[in-house]
Amino acid sequence: MVHNRNKLIDLFVGNISNSIVHKILEKAIDTEEIGRRYDKEAITSREIARKYRGKINPIGTRLPEKDIEYIRNKIVNKVRAELGLRISKGYRNIDLDLIEGLVDDTLKNMKVI
Amino acid sequence: MEIIGKVSKGSRMDQIYIPRNRIGLDIGSYAVVRPLEVKRFDEKPYFYNIKFIEPLKLGIVGEIMGAINRMVEDYENIIVTGSFLDKGFNFNDIDVIVVSEKKLDKRKIIREIENKIKIEIHFIVLSSRALIKGLSIDPLYQMMLSKCVSKKRFVYRFKPKMSYKILDLHLLKSKLLIDNFDDLNGNEKYSLIRNVVAISLFLKYKKVNKERVDKEIIKIFNLKSISEIKENMLDKGLFLKKYRVEYRRVFNKLMKGIRNGT
Numbered sequence: 001m002v003h004n005r006n007k008l009i010d011l012f013v014g015n016i017s018n019s020i021v022h023k024i025l026e027k028a029i030d031t032e033e034i035g036r037r038y039d040k041e042a043i044t045s046r047e048i049a050r051k052y053r054g055k056i057n058p059i060g061t062r063l064p065e066k067d068i069e070y071i072r073n074k075i076v077n078k079v080r081a082e083l084g085l086r087i088s089k090g091y092r093n094i095d096l097d098l099i100e101g102l103v104d105d106t107l108k109n110m111k112v113i
Numbered sequence: 114m115e116i117i118g119k120v121s122k123g124s125r126m127d128q129i130y131i132p133r134n135r136i137g138l139d140i141g142s143y144a145v146v147r148p149l150e151v152k153r154f155d156e157k158p159y160f161y162n163i164k165f166i167e168p169l170k171l172g173i174v175g176e177i178m179g180a181i182n183r184m185v186e187d188y189e190n191i192i193v194t195g196s197f198l199d200k201g202f203n204f205n206d207i208d209v210i211v212v213s214e215k216k217l218d219k220r221k222i223i224r225e226i227e228n229k230i231k232i233e234i235h236f237i238v239l240s241s242r243a244l245i246k247g248l249s250i251d252p253l254y255q256m257m258l259s260k261c262v263s264k265k266r267f268v269y270r271f272k273p274k275m276s277y278k279i280l281d282l283h284l285l286k287s288k289l290l291i292d293n294f295d296d297l298n299g300n301e302k303y304s305l306i307r308n309v310v311a312i313s314l315f316l317k318y319k320k321v322n323k324e325r326v327d328k329e330i331i332k333i334f335n336l337k338s339i340s341e342i343k344e345n346m347l348d349k350g351l352f353l354k355k356y357r358v359e360y361r362r363v364f365n366k367l368m369k370g371i372r373n374g375t
Contacts, residue, residue, distance in 0.1 A: 001295040018289055086368065090283075090372030
């Protein structure tokens with residue numbers, strides 16, 4: 001499926017947000033056995049995000065400042081909303097302070113910043 | 114007489130050297146060369162919920178189990194599962210689980226099996242503790258063992274245990290179907306849908322197996338058959354409308370469980 005640049009950025013944001021929510025929830029669960037070793041087919045949000053990043057120009061180097069600001073804010077808000085939904089339903093032990101650091105690390109890793 | 118020799122590399126042809134001092138096998142006589150099988154695997158495997166399996170596949174299962182049996186000394190069981198056991202030849206790889214407490218050289222085993230059968234292997238090593246824990250908390254493990262061929266008879270006793278936070282984590286993976294519908298292939302979509310429905314059945318303390326999950330998917334999404342998903346023929350608008358409702362319903366149930374302290 002061919003997408004325009006804005007759509008690709010939104011898809012990238014959605015998948016990165018999902019993977020960060022996943023990471024924070026993993027930390028909220030205090031058990032060692034959370035991995036699913038059988039789950040080979042499960043494509044992860046992170047892999048999909050990487051695929052979309054590979055289609056957003058400039059590839060392999062940081063994005064323009066206005067894109068960075070838009071992407072970062074959107075991811076932080078999405079992750080906060082997803083985790084906030086859980087907290088409002090009684091989920092405890094979620095550390096919202098992890099969000100910003102994880103977003104920056106992931107964006108660096110994906111060569112966005 | 115029998116002589117065991119090693120095939121060695123030659124410049125134009127490979128050869129097998131045999132001792133000059135021997136009884137029999139005179140110069141000019143003909144000999145049969147065949148691979149040496151250290152231990153032959155000819156035990157009959159056990160079938161779980163398999164009504165039919167193609168003889169060709171049975172041969173492949175035998176090759177896999179034989180190869181593992183030769184390479185791994187200490188194991189509790191060998192299990193072959195996944196879409197390979199469905200009727201026909203519409204599979205990408207073969208799921209092989211070795212139940213063992215030991216650390217195994219997975220790469221070597223995979224290479225050996227793949228060289229032999231020329232089909233990709235998805236090889237997993239699990240301790241029996243991890244397998245039982247997986248069966249009690251994760252519907253996907255139940256699905257995996259609901260239809261399989263195993264080297265040894267097995268009875269895994271487990272009580273379903275609702276770990277709502279872990280199930281929430283598994284459910285989250287299926288959320289990506291909503292945003293990425295256009296970019297996923299049929300098998301990826303099926304795996305994400307199956308995940309939601311398996312969790313939903315598990316939450317009702319129902320047995321989770323492939324037939325039951327497929328039946329439920331067809332019922333919930335009003336499909337003619339599962340191939341509508343696998344062949345990527347879903348009507349996006351219609352499907353996503355129902356999928357969002359189902360996802361939200363399962364999510365709310367999990368949140369209720371978490372709120373009540375599990």
